[in-house]
Amino acid sequence: MSSSPSDQLASAPTIDRVLFGDNQFFGVNHMSEEKARAQAMRFGDLSAIVEVIDAAYEEGLRTLMCTTHDRIGELCEHIRAQPSRYEGFRFYPGMPYAHKYANAATEDGVVGAIRRFLPSDGLFDAAMRGGRSLATKDIDGVTTLLIDAEMKMFEGLPTPVVFLQNVVVDLLLGLGFTSAFRTFSDHVRARYGAEPGFITMNLPALLVELEKAGIENPIVCANVNKIGFRMCGGAGEYDRVLRSHECRAIAMSVYASGAIPAAEAIEWVCGMPNVESILFGASSRSNIRSTMELVGRYWDVNGATSAA
Amino acid sequence: MIKVGLVGLGKMGLSHYAIFNAHPDVEVVGLCDSSGFLLDILHKYTGVATFSRADELIDSAKPESLVISTPTGSHAVLVRDALSRNIDVFCEKPLTLTAEESAELSDLASERGLVTQVGYHNRFLATFGEVKRLLDAGAIGTVTHAMAEAYGPVVLKPAGSTWRKDRNQGGGALYDYAAHAINLLTWYMGEPGRVAGTSLGQVFSRQTEDQVASTLFFESGATAQLSVNWSDESARKMSTRVTIWGTNGRLYVDRQECHAYLRNPVAGLDEYQPGWNVRYTTDLTPPVWYYLRGEEYSSQVDGFVKAVMSRDTSGPNSFGAAVSTDRVIAMMSADARGERVAAAPERVRRRRRWVLRARSFQGRALRPTSPSRSLGQ
Numbered sequence: 001m002s003s004s005p006s007d008q009l010a011s012a013p014t015i016d017r018v019l020f021g022d023n024q025f026f027g028v029n030h031m032s033e034e035k036a037r038a039q040a041m042r043f044g045d046l047s048a049i050v051e052v053i054d055a056a057y058e059e060g061l062r063t064l065m066c067t068t069h070d071r072i073g074e075l076c077e078h079i080r081a082q083p084s085r086y087e088g089f090r091f092y093p094g095m096p097y098a099h100k101y102a103n104a105a106t107e108d109g110v111v112g113a114i115r116r117f118l119p120s121d122g123l124f125d126a127a128m129r130g131g132r133s134l135a136t137k138d139i140d141g142v143t144t145l146l147i148d149a150e151m152k153m154f155e156g157l158p159t160p161v162v163f164l165q166n167v168v169v170d171l172l173l174g175l176g177f178t179s180a181f182r183t184f185s186d187h188v189r190a191r192y193g194a195e196p197g198f199i200t201m202n203l204p205a206l207l208v209e210l211e212k213a214g215i216e217n218p219i220v221c222a223n224v225n226k227i228g229f230r231m232c233g234g235a236g237e238y239d240r241v242l243r244s245h246e247c248r249a250i251a252m253s254v255y256a257s258g259a260i261p262a263a264e265a266i267e268w269v270c271g272m273p274n275v276e277s278i279l280f281g282a283s284s285r286s287n288i289r290s291t292m293e294l295v296g297r298y299w300d301v302n303g304a305t306s307a308a
Numbered sequence: 309m310i311k312v313g314l315v316g317l318g319k320m321g322l323s324h325y326a327i328f329n330a331h332p333d334v335e336v337v338g339l340c341d342s343s344g345f346l347l348d349i350l351h352k353y354t355g356v357a358t359f360s361r362a363d364e365l366i367d368s369a370k371p372e373s374l375v376i377s378t379p380t381g382s383h384a385v386l387v388r389d390a391l392s393r394n395i396d397v398f399c400e401k402p403l404t405l406t407a408e409e410s411a412e413l414s415d416l417a418s419e420r421g422l423v424t425q426v427g428y429h430n431r432f433l434a435t436f437g438e439v440k441r442l443l444d445a446g447a448i449g450t451v452t453h454a455m456a457e458a459y460g461p462v463v464l465k466p467a468g469s470t471w472r473k474d475r476n477q478g479g480g481a482l483y484d485y486a487a488h489a490i491n492l493l494t495w496y497m498g499e500p501g502r503v504a505g506t507s508l509g510q511v512f513s514r515q516t517e518d519q520v521a522s523t524l525f526f527e528s529g530a531t532a533q534l535s536v537n538w539s540d541e542s543a544r545k546m547s548t549r550v551t552i553w554g555t556n557g558r559l560y561v562d563r564q565e566c567h568a569y570l571r572n573p574v575a576g577l578d579e580y581q582p583g584w585n586v587r588y589t590t591d592l593t594p595p596v597w598y599y600l601r602g603e604e605y606s607s608q609v610d611g612f613v614k615a616v617m618s619r620d621t622s623g624p625n626s627f628g629a630a631v632s633t634d635r636v637i638a639m640m641s642a643d644a645r646g647e648r649v650a651a652a653p654e655r656v657r658r659r660r661r662w663v664l665r666a667r668s669f670q671g672r673a674l675r676p677t678s679p680s681r682s683l684g685q
Contacts (some may be wrong), residue, residue, distance in 0.1 A: 026544070027544050028544070029564075030564065030589070030590065031564055031565070031588045031589065031590055032564055032565055032588070033547060033549075033562050033563075033564055033565070034565075036544075040544070139349055139352075139353065167600070167601065170326075170598075170599060170600050171322070171323070171326050171600060173326075173330070174325070174326025174327060174329055174330040174598060174600055175322075175325060175326050175329060175350070175354055176329060176354045176356075177350075177353050177354050179353055180353070201599035201600075202598055202599060205330075205598070227590065228595060229590050229593075230599055230603075231595070232595065232596060232597060232598055232599050233597070234595060256590050257588075257590055259588060259590035259591065
């Protein structure tokens with residue numbers, strides 16, 4: 001399998017054993033609309049988010065895996081302003097913030113939605129690159145412009161891994177448009193010195209395609225939970241591909257939105273092959289602490305996974 | 309393995325393309341869209357055959373099934389053409405702009421023994437399906453009233469000029485959002501005999517409505533209220549929910565949860581106790597082979613593929629079921645204009661026509677002249 005120069009230059013980052021997520025801040029809950037709304041109300045104000053981030057930091061968490069929601073932009077500003085307060089804190093951005101595009105596509109059509117989010121802030125070369133890209137159907141140029149637009153809010157902050165969100169990953173996977181994985185990968189490596197990551201609900205199928213696209217030992221993030229919730233192919237197939245494919249897996253939705261008792265959920269996930277990290281979200285210090293303690297029974301939570 | 313062609317590559321069309329393409333029993337043989345830009349990109353990067361006209365796609369790629377996700381105004385022509393060439397059809401909702409045309413297409417499909425399905429995906433959501441099961445089992449006794457709601461952030465400003473904002477093309481909250489809620493109500497309660505108090509209100513749009521309110525009256529004596537607003541920014545994405553009251557309790561359902569309050573135990577529903585019962589999507593949802601935006605989108609495609617392969621024309625979302633939804637939409641449109649519209653069953657329709665004729669002979673006004681568009685005018 002061939003590697004581009006950027007493959008060889010990028011050094012594999014270490015990934016914390018436990019990563020903090022941001023779904024809870026934006027009214028995302030896979031089990032209850034009511035709970036989701038209550039969370040959206042509680043976190044309507046940045047200070048409520050900062051309070052939880054501070055608690056997470058104090059409990060030893062150092063990585064926030066997040067969307068590119070406007071509110072995260074505000075959080076970035078807050079953290080950028082106090083570098084010493086948040087020493088060692090890093091972001092794993094996941095893009096794009098899909099609802100923004102989905103709602104725009106409903107209003108303006110697919111192409112209109114893409115146009116809407118291309119930079120319009122006077123970056124002449126960017127505009128030219130976008131214009132030419134749209135005219136020549138060179139999707140790579142458009143893709144890189146959209147990535148740059150989404151990355152803007154993280155300027156000056158460490159972003160060692162940049163993720164493509166599951167709606168886009170899984171859409172591209174279904175379309176068979178898998179060369180885009182390579183475009184994304186090359187761009188985040190070259191432009192941001194970051195490792196690409198891929199969030200998916202279809203891990204078995206994705207690993208095969210990433211391998212074909214020449215993305216070696218990819219960082220992937222997928223639901224891994226005892227009841228097989230949103231694990232396409234089933235828990236057995238996940239176990240098999242995690243053993244047979246080289247990858248660095250981050251498990252999310254480990255509690256299946258609360259459907260699995262916490263201790264049982266963590267014990268099961270920590271026993272899965274090749275799962276290096278657990279991503280979870282919580283709204284209170286006590287929940288953060290309890291997850292850290294549970295994972296600590298099986299893993300060294302203060303250590304990072306070894307670089308690949 | 310079935311050969312599938314897709315016409316229309318907007319948000320739904322692209323999503324259908326990905327899901328059909330990922331299905332192990334499907335070969336996507338061609339795509340058609342009015343945007344040459346999108347077609348060129350898909351052809352360039354995935355190698356799929358592309359066509360700017362649906363008839364070219366059918367002639368050249370010879371699909372056995374056609375997936376139609378174009379603006380609603382173009383459905384009737386495309387569907388009729390496909391059916392007349394003996395092609396099975398999956399069509400996005402609503403089926404057409406008029407109930408008569410939908411019924412005609414449904415009849416045509418039946419005559420030819422073709423498999424049809426309309427994209428009312430909520431019927432493939434585990435929670436909504438569970439409520440159907442509960443109602444069929446008589447969980448809440450005799451149904452007396454329901455409330456169906458759909459809210460979401462589609463039109464949040466006056467600008468914009470896509471087909472979704474043009475009623476003549478099938479745009480608007482009635483066709484786009486309310487159709488889903490109506491489709492659930494007709495699944496749960498049958499087709500209403502009449503509707504009243506329909507208001508198609510505008511919040512930001514000029515050419516169509518952004519909110520819908522109506523009351524549905526069923527022959528059983530039950531009623532249902534419909535409340536829809538697609539200019540609701542507080543909803544992160546479309547949120548559809550139904551509450552149903554009956555003599556033995558109450559049901560509430562959205563895409564994630566199903567709440568059942570039962571007064572007395574019900575035979576055959578041993579897992580439901582008197583008092584509150586809560587079921588979550590995490591427990592109810594069966595796994596799918598490929599996930600994109602929600603299990604229901606994959607399940608409905610899988611349901612269609614399996615129906616095509618087994619020649620099963622009795623699916624829950626066939627054209628026949630969609631006709632009921634379109635008839636209710638037509639009733640609501642007429643009611644909002646101040647017209648009285650006949651109920652669906654022929655005998656009711658005949659009776660009403662006779663009554664109306666008799667009244668007109670008496671010189672009574674048949675058309676109140678105050679349409680209920682109220683906001684934004």
